[in-house]
Amino acid sequence: xxxxxxxxxxxxxxxxxxxxxxxxxxxxxxxxxxxxxxxxxxxxxxxxxxxxxxxxxxxxxxxxxxxxxxxxxxxxxxxxxxxxxxxxxxxxxxxxxxxxx
Numbered sequence: 001x002x003x004x005x006x007x008x009x010x011x012x013x014x015x016x017x018x019x020x021x022x023x024x025x026x027x028x029x030x031x032x033x034x035x036x037x038x039x040x041x042x043x044x045x046x047x048x049x050x051x052x053x054x055x056x057x058x059x060x061x062x063x064x065x066x067x068x069x070x071x072x073x074x075x076x077x078x079x080x081x082x083x084x085x086x087x088x089x090x091x092x093x094x095x096x097x098x099x100x101x
Contacts, residue, residue, distance in 0.1 A: 014041035028084065028091045032077045040068050074079030 014037055020032035043063045049057025081091055090096050 004048050004052045007044055007051075011041045011045040011048065012043065014038070026050060026092050026094060028077075028081050028093055029094065031093060032074070032081070034071070037075075039066060039073075045047060 018034045018041060021037065022031050023049035025031055043066055046059040046063045046066070048059075050057060050063075053059075054075065084096055085091055
């Protein structure tokens with residue numbers, strides 16, 4: 001049986017990789033993928049803590065709701081990326097200043 005600390009360490013490493021990827025990359029698609037990595041790291045932590053306390057399945061329920069929110073985020077984010085590409089012909093975050101006056 002793998003201890004919960006290993007899952008939490010994996011989750012922290014994935015979250016850090018996603019955070020660095022979000023801050024360093026200038027491509028919108030890479031930033032969205034980094035956000036997905038961060039949300040999946042949270043899912044791992046939720047399921048690991050639920051595994052430690054299996055009486056109530058709250059960790060798994062939160063994880064399922066988070067997966068549904070991730071799907072909505074991907075749909076909205078992809079629509080924004082496609083719209084940005086149609087208008088600016090680029091997907092760089094530096095050029096995404098459409099809402100500025």
